[in-house]
Amino acid sequence: MPPPLQLSDLAGRTPEQPISHFMKLALENPGLISLAAGFVDEASLPSADYREAIDHLLARPQTARAALQYGTTQGHPPLREKPLARLAAADGLTPQAMGLTSDDVVITAGSQQLLYLLAEALLDPGDIVITEAPSYFVYHATLAARGVRVLGVPMDDEGLSTEALEQVLQRIDREGVLGRLKLIYTVDYFQNPSGLTLSRRRRERLMQLVREYSRLNRIIVLEDAAYRELRFEGDDLPSLKSLDTENQYVVYTSTFSKPSAPGIKTGYGILPRDLMAGVLRLKGNHDFGSSNFGQYIIERLLETGAYDRHVVELQAVYREKAHAVLTALAEEFREWPEVRWTHPTGGMYVWLKFPPSIETGPESPLQRACLREGVLYIPGEFCHVRPEDEPLPTSEARLCYGVVALDQIREGVRRLGRAVKPLIRPAQRSSKRAAAV
Amino acid sequence: MPPPLQLSDLAGRTPEQPISHFMKLALENPGLISLAAGFVDEASLPSADYREAIDHLLARPQTARAALQYGTTQGHPPLREKPLARLAAADGLTPQAMGLTSDDVVITAGSQQLLYLLAEALLDPGDIVITEAPSYFVYHATLAARGVRVLGVPMDDEGLSTEALEQVLQRIDREGVLGRLKLIYTVDYFQNPSGLTLSRRRRERLMQLVREYSRLNRIIVLEDAAYRELRFEGDDLPSLKSLDTENQYVVYTSTFSKPSAPGIKTGYGILPRDLMAGVLRLKGNHDFGSSNFGQYIIERLLETGAYDRHVVELQAVYREKAHAVLTALAEEFREWPEVRWTHPTGGMYVWLKFPPSIETGPESPLQRACLREGVLYIPGEFCHVRPEDEPLPTSEARLCYGVVALDQIREGVRRLGRAVKPLIRPAQRSSKRAAAV
Numbered sequence: 001m002p003p004p005l006q007l008s009d010l011a012g013r014t015p016e017q018p019i020s021h022f023m024k025l026a027l028e029n030p031g032l033i034s035l036a037a038g039f040v041d042e043a044s045l046p047s048a049d050y051r052e053a054i055d056h057l058l059a060r061p062q063t064a065r066a067a068l069q070y071g072t073t074q075g076h077p078p079l080r081e082k083p084l085a086r087l088a089a090a091d092g093l094t095p096q097a098m099g100l101t102s103d104d105v106v107i108t109a110g111s112q113q114l115l116y117l118l119a120e121a122l123l124d125p126g127d128i129v130i131t132e133a134p135s136y137f138v139y140h141a142t143l144a145a146r147g148v149r150v151l152g153v154p155m156d157d158e159g160l161s162t163e164a165l166e167q168v169l170q171r172i173d174r175e176g177v178l179g180r181l182k183l184i185y186t187v188d189y190f191q192n193p194s195g196l197t198l199s200r201r202r203r204e205r206l207m208q209l210v211r212e213y214s215r216l217n218r219i220i221v222l223e224d225a226a227y228r229e230l231r232f233e234g235d236d237l238p239s240l241k242s243l244d245t246e247n248q249y250v251v252y253t254s255t256f257s258k259p260s261a262p263g264i265k266t267g268y269g270i271l272p273r274d275l276m277a278g279v280l281r282l283k284g285n286h287d288f289g290s291s292n293f294g295q296y297i298i299e300r301l302l303e304t305g306a307y308d309r310h311v312v313e314l315q316a317v318y319r320e321k322a323h324a325v326l327t328a329l330a331e332e333f334r335e336w337p338e339v340r341w342t343h344p345t346g347g348m349y350v351w352l353k354f355p356p357s358i359e360t361g362p363e364s365p366l367q368r369a370c371l372r373e374g375v376l377y378i379p380g381e382f383c384h385v386r387p388e389d390e391p392l393p394t395s396e397a398r399l400c401y402g403v404v405a406l407d408q409i410r411e412g413v414r415r416l417g418r419a420v421k422p423l424i425r426p427a428q429r430s431s432k433r434a435a436a437v
Numbered sequence: 438m439p440p441p442l443q444l445s446d447l448a449g450r451t452p453e454q455p456i457s458h459f460m461k462l463a464l465e466n467p468g469l470i471s472l473a474a475g476f477v478d479e480a481s482l483p484s485a486d487y488r489e490a491i492d493h494l495l496a497r498p499q500t501a502r503a504a505l506q507y508g509t510t511q512g513h514p515p516l517r518e519k520p521l522a523r524l525a526a527a528d529g530l531t532p533q534a535m536g537l538t539s540d541d542v543v544i545t546a547g548s549q550q551l552l553y554l555l556a557e558a559l560l561d562p563g564d565i566v567i568t569e570a571p572s573y574f575v576y577h578a579t580l581a582a583r584g585v586r587v588l589g590v591p592m593d594d595e596g597l598s599t600e601a602l603e604q605v606l607q608r609i610d611r612e613g614v615l616g617r618l619k620l621i622y623t624v625d626y627f628q629n630p631s632g633l634t635l636s637r638r639r640r641e642r643l644m645q646l647v648r649e650y651s652r653l654n655r656i657i658v659l660e661d662a663a664y665r666e667l668r669f670e671g672d673d674l675p676s677l678k679s680l681d682t683e684n685q686y687v688v689y690t691s692t693f694s695k696p697s698a699p700g701i702k703t704g705y706g707i708l709p710r711d712l713m714a715g716v717l718r719l720k721g722n723h724d725f726g727s728s729n730f731g732q733y734i735i736e737r738l739l740e741t742g743a744y745d746r747h748v749v750e751l752q753a754v755y756r757e758k759a760h761a762v763l764t765a766l767a768e769e770f771r772e773w774p775e776v777r778w779t780h781p782t783g784g785m786y787v788w789l790k791f792p793p794s795i796e797t798g799p800e801s802p803l804q805r806a807c808l809r810e811g812v813l814y815i816p817g818e819f820c821h822v823r824p825e826d827e828p829l830p831t832s833e834a835r836l837c838y839g840v841v842a843l844d845q846i847r848e849g850v851r852r853l854g855r856a857v858k859p860l861i862r863p864a865q866r867s868s869k870r871a872a873a874v
Contacts, residue, residue: 002648002655002685004711006619011558011715014722023509039507047501054491064484068698069840070476072460109546109724116723121448142722182443211439218439248439261505263730274441278448285451285579286553287546291728293700403506 014145017138018382021362026376033412036376038192038348039403044317045261046301046310053300063296071292073284075107075268079299083268087252090228091242099247104270106279109290111226111255111267114279115139117286118183118222118251118269121278123148128181130168132160134351134383134396136192136224139185143385149180150385157342159198160186162205169213179216188240190227190347193383193398197345200237207243207250214249220275221250226267229259229311231346232319241270248272256298258348259311264294318348321401321409325350328413338424341399348402351380354395358423361394369419375412451582454575455819458799463813470849473813475629475785476840477699481754483738483747487698490737500733508729510721512544512705516736520705524689527665528679536684541707543716546727548663548692548704551716552576554723555620555659555688555706558715560585565609565618569597571788571820571833573629573661576622580822585619587822594779596635597623599642606650616653623658625677626665627784630820630835634782637674644680644687651686657712658687663704666696666748668783669756678707685709693735695785696748701731755785758838758846762787765850775861778836785839788817791832795860798831806856812849 019036026034058064074080080102084095095101108114119139123129125147131139133152143150151172153165165184172178186206188198198206210219223240244250255267271279283289301307322344329350333339342351360366360379370377380396404412456473463471495501511517517539521532532538545551560566562584568576570589580587588609590602602621609615623643625635635643647656660677681687692704708716720726738744759781766787770776779788797803797816807814817833841849 002651003653005655005657005709006559007712007715008557008559008561010561011719014715014718016718017721017725020721042502042506045502045505047495047498047505050501050505051492051495054495055488058484058488058491061484064487065479065482068482068484068487068700069479070694070699109727112722113724120445122443122445124445124447138722138725141718145719145722214439216440218442220442257507261730262507263505263728263733265724265726265728265730272442275444278444278451281451281453281578282448282582284454284457285549285575285582286723287550287702288454288575289702290546291700291702291731293698293702293731294728296700 010145013147015141017141018362019137019378022376022378025371032374032376033404033408033415034376035399035401035404035412035416036378037403038400040258040262040348041314041317041321041402044314046306049301049306049310050261050297053297053304053306057296057300067293067296069292071289071295073280073289075105075290076292076295076299077102079107079295080105082299082302083254083270087239087241087270090236091238093242098242099245100270104247104273104276106269106271106276106283107290107295108267108269108283109287110257110265111224111253111269112138113286113290114253114267114269115222115224116142117279117282119143119146120282121275122182122220126180128172128177130165130181130184131385132186132191133385133387134193134380135185135385136187137382140385152385152387155194155196157196158202159188159191159196160202160206162202162209165206166209169209173213178213181213181217181219183220183222184210185222185224186240187224187226189225189237190230190344190349192227192347193349193378194351195342195344195347195349196351197237203238203240203243207240210249219249220272223250223252225252225254226258227347228254230315230318230348232315232322233345251275259314260298260301260307264297266290266294266298318346318401321406324406324409325399325401325413328410332413332417336421336424339420348400350399350401352397352399354397354420355424356395357425358395358420360397366420366423369423370416373415373419375415375419377416447582450584452578454578455799456574456815459813459815462808469811469813470841470845470852471813472836472838472841472849472853473815474840475837477695477785478751478754478758478839481751482698483743486738486743486747487734490734490741490743494733494737504730504733506729508726508732510717510726512542512727513729513732513736514539516544516732517542519736519739520691520707524676524678524707527673528675530679535679536682537707541684541710541713543706543708543713543720544727544732545704545706545720546724547694547702548661548690548706549575550723550727551690551704551706552659552661553579554716554719556580556583557719558712559619559657563617565614567602567605567618567621568822569623569628570822570824571630571817572622572822573624574819577822589822589824592631592633594633595639596625596628596633597639597643599639599646602643603646606646610650615650618650618654618656621647621656621658622661623677624661624663626662626674627667627781627786629664629784630786630815631788632779632781632784632786633788634674640675640677640680644677647686656686657709660687660689662689662691663695664784665691667752667755667785669752669759670782688712696751697735697738697744701735703727703731703735755783755838758843761843761846762836762838762850765847769850769854773858773861776857785837787836787838789834789836791834791857792861793832794862795832795857797834803857803860806860807853810852810856812852812856814853
């Protein structure tokens, strides 16, 4: 017998994704209605567009050879132009006015790889990262692996609270560790998991605070705009990137996965210039460039307009699904005002808050009841980094209407209602109802 | 002005890829014949096969939706069966006899990502890695980034010298740091950059040594078989993996890029079971699964046999190109026995050795003369980690016949000859010729 294998410190710090267990549950129980998985709507996946784009590429020897050959680490140059033009258009600006060129864009294996590369490029053990609370749980594992201290900032209907952020900044300044604050992470459009969006005034305030507190070390804001294109109600809001007029503070990242097809696994980042070189050195070691074929396909879809036509269709799909979830929740919990939820105007997520007595964690009575009833949600505690001075919130849940079929939504929410209602204590009910009256 | 950006220790340790400069040269000088780029033959890229496979997938709603949706971190299960079956068949065994199942396979973004993940999973700063000298230079940057000590073991016509390996093992044992030796890296079929293959008896000896020296820590052998399927002469040799009968020591990695299409960026690893969990946790953070669409395409090509038919065609292409390079070198340097080179029986690389007075590095007189003549090679020193107790070899070069057109090979080698011959000193010539007579 050889000695047991010794893994690296990094591997030792890298936790199991808590969601793995749920994906397994869903696979093993095909009768379950999954309001858990963050997968996308399937009926609307643009397979005909893909077929046409790929036929076009592969029927021509020159593009076929270029697309099937190796590409470059930074990504296909014509594709790198596109996110820039789209970002500027969404913000009512030009790339020139934003001081950006395609040299500031890197194409990555989904936006997830950009998140990973940025953590690698910036973070050493003991550094500090600020996230929204709740926040995108997959990234928490990446941050844990880097051995950093993660501080959560609460959210309300306007997204991350800049008042609370300022308090956190003051606190770490007082503690003498402001120089260790490297990164503020925000999913500022229809956040995963809460569905909340950062308001316009808070965008401005956030950028003010970042400039003000970048005294010892430049604080990078990671603006994860993965869901921005999936707005189905209201007007777009300016990106944080558009407020970073000298391309110094904000990394803007998004993906072609959610608005087009996750299977193509192609995203991008727009980075401050002095960060790009380091990120490219790292990416050269990861894969020396993301799938070139995928990049050519996306470029073609963007070029022909098929991509944008599809996004409009998809917005309608999610508008309808969100409406179905919100209507079903309102019906199901009409008499239960102690159950509250967010009202997203884009993206794929609704965040639920139950009374504090209702635990939502794995193995909780609610989770077990939901499995019996045949519905899955994501426990809210997966989306929180354990706070340093408060208890972990344990009565929240993420619902995702991405992949669930429209005609299953009412039934899924009904099952959730059947599971949760018997667990809400009568005493609590009557007092709450009295308060509501 | 904000303070300058502070990058992580990891980013600080991650070097620029030396080859970037050469890729830029090639782009800027379209008249150059590149015997440098490790790109693949373009005329033979199987675009019709891809078109057919993709049409099949996208024409059917069920496969279209599955392929365009997210997949799993470990990879598409039917695809994971395939490398296993191929490995076992190549080694004259069955997966059962090798103690392997598809749970032991992970699909990655090319084999490069597997190399990166393995370095992350195993290596801490101060650990020791043994590589062949010369070795695959892209991996050197990954190893440098992990802060490890890299020891090179020289090669001859039978590949890595196991006698020299034993001496290195004895030395680090004497130094008291055997417990820090985590990894031995070998490209054991038609190595990049040398074109050399590890002989049968050395395969057995290597595995004996690994078992013998795994006293304090299990030493992992990373068998990079990226070129194995590109054999165009002679019989296949058993993999090191086939000699690792209990799936404990050898990580076998290969790619669908070189035998099929690099643009699809899909490779795989077959790992000891206690290493797989750590690698999957890391990969979950990188990208939670490689391009699902690419995986479905490759699976279809393997399933229909199109993949294997193409590999046979490609072997013929590289056989002809290798023959052209070797014939041209023999003609060009017939009167110059002081110039020597390897004779690959597969893959895409030939390794050249010039007399010690001929420096091949960037900015060397030879490199400048080659640019004037219009031909590019990779300086051999890029492929060496600086030895601890000997000078860095500086008179070697890698030639790649992957992407260069067949009818350009003779001219490319002629240009190389015109550049190098004036630099070989007459004195050296006459003494060498005397010795040769």
